[in-house]
Amino acid sequence: MSTATMTETAISLDEATRFIWAEADMLDRLDYKPWLPLWTRDGCYTIPVEHETQDFENQLNVAHDDEEMRQARVKRLLSGFSMSAAPPARTVRTVSRFVVTGEGEGRIDLRAAMVLVEYKYERTRVLAADVTYRLVREEGAIKLDRKVVRLANCDDYLHGIGYLL
Amino acid sequence: MSSTDYAALVKQDRVHTALYKDAAIFEEEMERIFKNTWVWVGHESELPGANTFKKSFVGNQPVIVTRDKAGEIRTLLNRCRHRAASVCEKKKGKQSVFVCPYHGWSYDIDGGLRKVPYADGYPEGLDREEFGLIKLRTEVYQGMIFATFKEDIEPLVEFLGPARKWMDLFMKQGAGFGVKVLGEHKFRFPGNWKIQLENTTDAYHFPIVHKTFLDSLDAETENIFDVIGSGGWVEDLGHGHSVMVMIPDLIDLDENLDAPIPDRFAELAEELRAEGHDEDAVRKIVRAVGGTGFNLNLFPNVACSMAFFRVLRPVGVAETEIQHVAIGMGDARTTPSPAGNRARLRLHEHFQGPMGFGTPDDAEGWERVQRGARAGDDLWIMLNRGSEAPEGRPQPGHNAGDASSEVGMRAAYQQWKRMMTA
Secondary structure, eight states: OOHHHHHHHSOOHHHHHHHHHHHHHHHHTTOOTTTGGGEEEEEEEEEESSSSOOOOTTSOEEEEEOHHHHHHHHHHHHSSOOTTTSSOOEEEEEEEEEEEEEEETTEEEEEEEEEEEEEETTEEEEEEEEEEEEEEEETTEEEEEEEEEEETTTTSOBOOOOSOO | OOOOOHHHHBOSSEEETHHHHOHHHHHHHHHHTTTSSOEEEEEGGGSOSTTEEEEEEETTEEEEEEEOTTOOEEEEESSOTTTOOOSOOSSEEEOSEEEOTTTOOEEETTSOEEEOTTGGGOTTOOOGGGGSOOEEEEEEETTEEEEESOTTOOOHHHHHTTHHHHHHHHGGGGTTSOEEEEEEEEEEESSOHHHHHHHTTOOTTHHHHTHHHHHTSOHHHHHHTOOSSSSOEEEEEETTEEEEESOGGGSOTTSOTTSOOOGGGHHHHHHHHHTTOOHHHHHHHHHHHTOOSEEEEETTTEEEETTEEEEEEEEETTEEEEEEEEEEEOOTTOOSOHHHHHHHHHHHHHHSSTTSSSHHHHHHHHHHHHHHTTSOSSOEEEOOOOOOOOTTOSOTTOOEEETTOOHHHHHHHHHHHHHHHO
């Protein structure tokens, strides 16, 4: 592979940031259908319960979704039959403080801070999370391969969350 | 002491909405119910060895549940005897001493006062015997640990009574390896604790509230979850306890072990064989993976619900914390099947937890009850649903109704009334 091709396949921080912001915007607008093809086929969407864990397979998570579960989740949230998601809370989130933690051919790993404000039924709540991403380039398009949302209070009590983090 | 006429607020087939929203009633409940009965504080597997502990609550009082070197389990109030600072703020762990961070009083794992810094500052002397952490009476059945403030209460096994049979059946989901806690989801909802207490043996809500969960299952599994039309029932087990049988075929996990392995578990069965389990063990684990076919509600704060423990903690008159404790196979020393436990974790995540396919909708429903209860001053919660139980199923002499009946709620509220008027 030539150096020129390598340069083409690498993902820059700028590209990654634009991608993550576009994803955040999609989720706040409940635009879940186009969110699904943002993922690689083996992509994994994880929201752990234990703050320090890396072994998501053998521990309890809030969510640990493969492609099938992501599809089922989106179907559920958009169905109109989930009491907690119809009507949905309004959310506004920002993702920032990006740190690149790894890079490879057609791949970038980042961690970032997310602050999400939720409003529903006269009540405003705040969720804070450290989020790690692995983005890969597949046939020219950037895709989500790993997304781990570590809520600051993940091992404490939460509340019913009727939207995607 | 309140002058409320509690008896008048609970009729045979309905209860008054004041029970959800009157702060004075809540305070009385903490005294008359939560300080006068056996309250669930944990599972033995959460104390896996000598000098291990976990934090918990009895009603709204913080406690530490500990296991000492000799294996004895105790429940200790989590407050220093000197100036009341909490002596433990870790969720769980292993240590032999709790040191109060404020003035350095230290306590052994059994609650005994070990050392007091500058003890000569008490010229009259300090009787250490007198100032240990306060112990609650603690007893265990089937690994479930209960504690009580009421020293002269009946033994735990008597309090559980006919519920014990169902606890024995529930623990069969350990597939012969015992049951252990794998993790827990915790969430709060802005509503009264009794709204959740009602929910565990309420099959009537299931197809409505959990439509999106049912839609996410394969056809075979969806059929199994036809909880109202499958010949199940709800039974009053005394002392406010009740059982709701949803899937009669899954009452006893030791039965029907010769049945073919369902397609959806074929992959798991392969993994189990690869782990080295013989065909009998594979069938046993596969049959146990989804849990039992019933929910057992133990008044006032814990349920054995299909494949998990559901624990409620009253926080305030309109604030309740729920733990959904994921359980798997294996005691403290063994991990019989990593694949089996992984399957259980994924099933737990599918329904339970703040983002499960079931829990957020339950929580929303409970919150709606609390919000709606504000409307009107003299309105009642109806608990009058209930047709005949299927022939021959319940224990003779027990009060029972079909799976969608409200027998379980009536049982719980009659116990509430007995305790509040005692």
